[in-house]
Structure formats: structure tokens, C-alpha cells
Amino acid sequence: MNKTTAITLSAIYLGSIVAANWAVSAIGVVPVGFGLMAPAAVYFVGFTLVLRDVLQRQIGKPATVGLIVAGAGLSALISPTLALASGLAFLASESVDLLAFSIVERFGFLRAVIASNAVSIVVDSLVFLSIAFGSLAFLEGQIVGKAAATLAGVAVLAILPRRTVTA
Secondary structure, eight states: OOHHHHHHHHHHHHHHHHHHHHHHHHTOEEEEETTEEEETTHHHHHHHHHHHHHHHHHHOHHHHHHHHHHHHHHHTTTOHHHHHHHHHHHHHHHHHHHHHHHHHGGGOHHHHHHHHHHHHHHHHHHHHHHHHTSOOTTHHHHHHHHHHHHHHHHHHHHHSOHHHHHO
16 A cells, blocks of 8 residues: 555544544434434444554554544544543454454455454444443444444445455
8 A cells, every 4th residue: 555545544544533423422313223223423433443454454553553542532622521432442442353353364354354343343332332321222223333334334345456455
């Protein structure tokens, strides 16, 4: 990946973290289907988790962790309370994602994205909801919404030229 693409993807990634926090603050709770509700950030987070896996592959794990920390800091501009919840949730889910992605990666990039996100969606949701809301009332909605966004992201990755995301 060239430097310009890495910078662009990093900026989109950071923007999606800030957008997720903005969505919770400005929009609140939204329907995600099946009669479930979740904080509006759910769709941004699902996208962010997929993009994070692409960045892990392209710029490396240490740089990706640095982006997560930077994203939590930027989120503080939107809401300090949500920034703490978001930052801790991303750090916790990143740790789980790194492990799962690394284990499954040998079976293919897209399989690794799906497997690692299946685990990190749950971790992210548990940590975020516990800290931000003090309740797991939206857990099912969080999981469904993030899974839908993850699957949409995986569908996009599947149609891109292989070298674009796995170089």
C-alpha cells in the first residue's frame, strides 16, 4: 500500500470513530431490525471494525493500535463520557480482534475479518454499553447492527481486487 492510501484509510478510520460518537450524541437510539434498538453508532462501529482489519494488514498492528488511541482522543471533542467508553471498548475489542484475526488469517483474509469481527463485536458491545449506559439493554441490537455493517463491509472487500486489501 502506498503512503497516500495508508494516510487516506487512516483518516477515514479516525473519522468513523468520531462519527460513531457523534451519532450517539446527536441521534441517540435507532432501530436495527427484528424489533431491536441500538445506539446510532452501531453502523459506524461495524464499518470501523472491518476497516481496522484492513489497516492491521496494511500498516501493521502497532500503528493500528496508535490509531485507536488517537480516535479515542478525538472522540473527547464530541463527548468525554462517550470517549472513555468508546476508547476502552475499542482497546478491548482490538486486543481480541488482533488475536482472532492473527489465528484465522492463514485461512484467508475475508475469513479472518469475519471471525475476528464476530468476536470483537461482542466485546466492543459489552464494554461500550456497560460504561456508556450502565446497562446491556441494547446488547442484541448492538450485535445485530454491527454484524450487518460488518457483512456489508466484507461484501465490499470481496469485490475489490485482492491486492487492494491484502497486499
